[in-house]
Amino acid sequence: MSTTEKAGRRQASAPDTFLIRTSGAGNGNGGQGQSFWAKIVSAFAMFRNRKSIAGLAILGFFVLVAIFADVLAPFSPTQIDNSARLQPPSAAHWLGTTHIGEDVLSQVIHGTRGVIVVGFLAALIATVIAITVGVIAGYLSGWKSEALSALTNVFLVIPGLPLIIIVASMFEDPPLVLIAAVLGLTGWAWGARVLRAQTMSLRNRDFVQAARANGEPLRRIITVEMLPNLMALIAASFVGTVTAAILGLTTLSYIGVIPVTTYNWGTILNWASAQGAFGQNQWWWYLPPGLCIAAIGVALSLINFGIDEYVNPRLRSAGERARAMKKKGLNVNDAVTAVRTTDVAVPAAENKK
Numbered sequence: 001m002s003t004t005e006k007a008g009r010r011q012a013s014a015p016d017t018f019l020i021r022t023s024g025a026g027n028g029n030g031g032q033g034q035s036f037w038a039k040i041v042s043a044f045a046m047f048r049n050r051k052s053i054a055g056l057a058i059l060g061f062f063v064l065v066a067i068f069a070d071v072l073a074p075f076s077p078t079q080i081d082n083s084a085r086l087q088p089p090s091a092a093h094w095l096g097t098t099h100i101g102e103d104v105l106s107q108v109i110h111g112t113r114g115v116i117v118v119g120f121l122a123a124l125i126a127t128v129i130a131i132t133v134g135v136i137a138g139y140l141s142g143w144k145s146e147a148l149s150a151l152t153n154v155f156l157v158i159p160g161l162p163l164i165i166i167v168a169s170m171f172e173d174p175p176l177v178l179i180a181a182v183l184g185l186t187g188w189a190w191g192a193r194v195l196r197a198q199t200m201s202l203r204n205r206d207f208v209q210a211a212r213a214n215g216e217p218l219r220r221i222i223t224v225e226m227l228p229n230l231m232a233l234i235a236a237s238f239v240g241t242v243t244a245a246i247l248g249l250t251t252l253s254y255i256g257v258i259p260v261t262t263y264n265w266g267t268i269l270n271w272a273s274a275q276g277a278f279g280q281n282q283w284w285w286y287l288p289p290g291l292c293i294a295a296i297g298v299a300l301s302l303i304n305f306g307i308d309e310y311v312n313p314r315l316r317s318a319g320e321r322a323r324a325m326k327k328k329g330l331n332v333n334d335a336v337t338a339v340r341t342t343d344v345a346v347p348a349a350e351n352k353k
Contacts (some may be wrong), residue, residue: 046232052306058299062292065109066116073106077263089284096284099275107268108288114264115246115296118180122245125184127238130191135222135230137192138199152192160186161248168257176262179252183245191237198233202226232311236304243300250293265289 047056065072074094081093081101089096095105137148164182168174202208203226211221227234252258253266260267272278272286 046235046307046310047303049306049309051302051309055299055302055304055306058295059303062112062296062299063116066113069109069113073103073109075103075106077107077110078102079106086282095288096282098271098285104268104285104288107263108265108292111264111268111289112292114176114262115249118176118183118249118264119242119246121177121180122183122187122248123238123241125181126188126241127191127234129184129188130195130237131227131230131234133188134192134195135199135226138196139203139218139222139226149196152189152196155186155189156193158186161251164248164252165257168252173259173261179249179258180245183248184241187241187244191234191241194233194237195230198230199226202229232307236307236311239300239304239307243297243304246293246296246300265292 046052079102081097081103083101084090084093084097085101086099087093087097087101093103093105095103095108097103098107133148133152137145137152140148160183163186164179167182168179171178208221208225211225216225249258249264250266250269253260253262253264254269254273256270258264258267260270266289268289269286272282275285277285
């Protein structure tokens with residue numbers, strides 16, 4: 001028997017084998033990179049609805065004001081005009097002046113920088129800690145997961161505001177970075193609990209089990225397989241922490257914990273309250289910073305509502321159905337949906353009758 005016939009018999013008797021190629025196989029890391037970036041793009045689809053776009057537009061306006069505060073402010077926040085004290089809005093001072101002649105508009109513009117810096121820095125610190133603790137605690141099991149869960153529970157009961165007051169009292173002029181760090185270190189626990197619960201649900205999914213069976217390292221499973229699916233919760237946690245940090249900063253400034261030399265919207269309200277602006281109806285002094293706090297709160301709430309509409313399937317389907325009905329000219333609030341009818345041709349037999 002020839003060598004060719006023996007090889008043919010061996011090939012015929014051997015069982016069929018199949019090559020299963022995973023998403024990571026192929027040309028280097030191209031498959032992994034394409035899959036990862038596709039997941040990232042789909043994860044940020046939560047910001048495409050109208051609520052999120054409106055909230056991001058308002059928030060972007062305040063971010064630009066904070067960046068270009070030195071250019072936009074007509075005066076220095078500490079510049080004194082002795083000839084214009086407690087003056088209402090005018091051509092020279094668009095939002096009026098304080099009791100010593102300082103321009104309120106300039107103080108509001110410069111105060112935006114402190115609010116944005118503390119809000120975003122505190123949210124960044126809290127989100128990084130929440131992702132690290134929450135995702136690892138949800139993916140692991142045993143005593144490691146329980147230890148991280150206990151650490152989260154401890155930080156849940158730590159009161160943030162009294163701790164910031166104690167830390168701020170230790171410094172004559174506490175920097176905004178320190179305040180943001182304390183706000184971030186005391187505000188990550190809720191986000192970590194939510195991420196832990198969602199990660200425990202994701203770790204038993206088929207794509208995670210497949211990556212684990214394929215021998216993928218823990219770092220890649222968390223960053224490539226899990227984080228894109230947790231992006232909506234991470235974004236919601238980030239937005240919520242920004243809101244809490246801004247409210248915490250303005251509250252601390254208003255009650256006088258943060259020195260009045262550090263300008264932000266709470267500092268302006270503190271000066272206005274100390275000089276009796278509320279009782280004397282000097283609305284141009286306290287109303288603009290109050291409206292700014294309300295506006296940025298509305299912006300963050302709209303972003304949060306948009307994320308919730310994207311995450312919740314019922315809200316998402318209801319929103320898509322409402323937009324489709326509006327495009328067709330139908331009223332969403334009608335109890336009975338209008339039906340469009342067309343003329344039907346009468347059969348020839350009935351015409352003869």
